[in-house]
Amino acid sequence: MTRIKRGYIARRRRKKISLFASSFRGAHSRLTRTITQQRIRALVSAHRDRDRKKRDFRRLWITRINAVIRGMGVSYSYSRLIHNLYRKQLLLNRKILAQIAISNRNCLYMISNEIIK
Amino acid sequence: MAILCASTSAIFSSSSSSERSGFASLRKTIPSNQSSFLGFFPVLAFSKPSGVRTKTTLSFSKRDFRVCCQDLSLVPENQRWMFEESEADGPDIWNNTWYPKAKDHINTEKPWYVVDATDKILGRLASTIAVHIRGKNLATYTPSVDMGAFVIVVNAEKVAVSGKKRTQKLYRRHSGRPGGMTVETFNQLQQRIPERIIEHAVRGMLPKGRLGRALFNHLKVYKGPDHPHEAQKPVDLPIRDKRVQKQR
Numbered sequence: 397m398t399r400i401k402r403g404y405i406a407r408r409r410r411k412k413i414s415l416f417a418s419s420f421r422g423a424h425s426r427l428t429r430t431i432t433q434q435r436i437r438a439l440v441s442a443h444r445d446r447d448r449k450k451r452d453f454r455r456l457w458i459t460r461i462n463a464v465i466r467g468m469g470v471s472y473s474y475s476r477l478i479h480n481l482y483r484k485q486l487l488l489n490r491k492i493l494a495q496i497a498i499s500n501r502n503c504l505y506m507i508s509n510e511i512i513k
Numbered sequence: 514m515a516i517l518c519a520s521t522s523a524i525f526s527s528s529s530s531s532e533r534s535g536f537a538s539l540r541k542t543i544p545s546n547q548s549s550f551l552g553f554f555p556v557l558a559f560s561k562p563s564g565v566r567t568k569t570t571l572s573f574s575k576r577d578f579r580v581c582c583q584d585l586s587l588v589p590e591n592q593r594w595m596f597e598e599s600e601a602d603g604p605d606i607w608n609n610t611w612y613p614k615a616k617d618h619i620n621t622e623k624p625w626y627v628v629d630a631t632d633k634i635l636g637r638l639a640s641t642i643a644v645h646i647r648g649k650n651l652a653t654y655t656p657s658v659d660m661g662a663f664v665i666v667v668n669a670e671k672v673a674v675s676g677k678k679r680t681q682k683l684y685r686r687h688s689g690r691p692g693g694m695t696v697e698t699f700n701q702l703q704q705r706i707p708e709r710i711i712e713h714a715v716r717g718m719l720p721k722g723r724l725g726r727a728l729f730n731h732l733k734v735y736k737g738p739d740h741p742h743e744a745q746k747p748v749d750l751p752i753r754d755k756r757v758q759k760q761r
Contacts, residue, residue: 456610456655466650467650470753492607498653
């Protein structure tokens with residue numbers, strides 16, 4: 397059999413991978429074996445967290461709305477607000493309600509006073 | 514919803530217009546009274562009672578998911594009166610969740626609260642304190658940023674517990690070496706270091722981690738009735754729990 401050197405095949409493959417990891421810290425952007433491992437972990441985290449992102453933001457909106465609504469009066473809470481929203485068929489979602497709560501709190505109070513009735 | 518909500522009538526037009534523009538293409542199944550969106554609202558004369566809000570297809574319904582209210586060039590001419598000019602080039606508040614900038618959580622501008630612990634039930638008091646320190650009563654609550662206030666507790670040695678906890682509640686600590694566990698009752702700890710009781714209770718209610726440990730430093734507990742923070746002008750801590758005061 398003739399002798400075959402492997403040449404640049406492996407280097408080409410690893411260059412693509414290390415381009416992905418070029419902003420990582422320390423050895424994670426310098427050592428080839430570590431680079432492949434860290435790239436895999438990064439992609440796995442990104443995949444899992446794309447779904448988590450939707451959950452996390454909804455949690456944050458709910459917590460923010462709850463914080464403002466509880467200041468409205470005794471025993472008024474996020475759960476009652478959502479119940480009233482559904483009862484009056486108001487379609488504002490939690491994201492918009494949370495942004496309203498931050499930017500213009502009186503507006504949220506007025507909305508909730510209207511839907512209580 | 515770029516209209517600044519300055520009046521009640523403006524509220525209805527703004528909130529109804531925002532949701533209609535946001536959801537015009539989706540809600541086909543909700544039965545409703547027909548309240549058609551007029552091309553022109555006379556704002557002062559408008560006083561619609563809140564009822565069922567309906568969807569109506571608007572002229573720009575196809576684009577409504579991508580139209581942010583700030584970009585006025587995408588809004589047709591006859592609808593432009595709905596949008597405030599002043600917000601037109603600002604940050605997009607409807608598609609990005611608010612995150613605090615550095616100037617939103619400067620320590621020197623945070624509120625200070627003072628609370629007198631005399632005859633208050635330990636756990637209920639600690640719970641309210643932890644909520645205020647963490648910032649969970651604020652609309653700007655963010656789990657990764659310290660948005661909470663500072664809390665001063667005075668008369669810490671007079672805090673009350675119900676039942677037989679005075680003699681039966683145990684505080685344990687371990688030095689790390691074998692046989693190094695020390696157990697104290699509530700009474701003994703109150704004789705020795707009364708501030709530690711409230712600190713222990715609040716620390717258990719704050720998150721455990723780097724941010725939690727930083728939050729704990731915002732709690733200041735003192736034994737007697739005075740505290741050295743008069744310069745911060747602390748306000749009375751509003752406690753919403755009805756059962757925090759010990760019944761005599």
